[in-house]
Amino acid sequence: xxxxxxxxxxxxxxxxxxxxxxxxxxxxxxxxxxxxxxxxxxxxxxxxxxxxxxxxxxxxxxxxxxxxxxxxxxxxxxxxxxxxxxxxxxxxxxxxxxxxxxxxxxxxxxxxxxxxxxxxxxxxxxxxxxxxxxxxx
Numbered sequence: 001x002x003x004x005x006x007x008x009x010x011x012x013x014x015x016x017x018x019x020x021x022x023x024x025x026x027x028x029x030x031x032x033x034x035x036x037x038x039x040x041x042x043x044x045x046x047x048x049x050x051x052x053x054x055x056x057x058x059x060x061x062x063x064x065x066x067x068x069x070x071x072x073x074x075x076x077x078x079x080x081x082x083x084x085x086x087x088x089x090x091x092x093x094x095x096x097x098x099x100x101x102x103x104x105x106x107x108x109x110x111x112x113x114x115x116x117x118x119x120x121x122x123x124x125x126x127x128x129x130x131x132x133x134x135x136x137x
Contacts, residue, residue, distance in 0.1 A: 014133055021129040023087040025122045028129025041125050048118035049086050053093060057111025058101025059083050062094050079112075085119030 021028025026041030053059075060080040084090055093099050099115070102108060131137045 014130065017133055018126055018130055021126045022085075022122065025087065025089075025125060028126065029132070032129065032132050034132065041122075045086065045118050045122050045125070046089060048114050048121070049089050049093075052111045052114030052116075052118060053098045055107035055111035055114065056102040056105035057099065057108065057113075057115040058103075059090065059094060059099030059115060062091070079116060082116040082119040085121075085123040086115075087122060090119070 017028050017031055020031060024042070025045035026038035029035075029038030029041060031038075060076065060083045101111070105111075128137070
């Protein structure tokens, strides 16, 4: 019975670690004591996200993420997952009115690319933090 309690505690800690790592890029690595790696992820990913917003990239509206808007185009659904990958920064930017996108801007597609890649890279950082916590790295 003790092994089960220890496993439950470890799995609960892993869930919290992954949620923290998703919400704040690099937080999982900081939690695990890998300060340099965690700070690099924090700065680089938030900088990429900020560049995406500054170059008029478009975040998928929160309504689309919640399923309130028809996602008949599968690429819009994939873009929503990628945008959500950056964590809390997505919700902060949306609440402040950033990420509306300006399709007439020359840099619009570059901005979208920065936003998508920042989110996808953060999801990879979450997986890396999980692997470190499990002792695989």
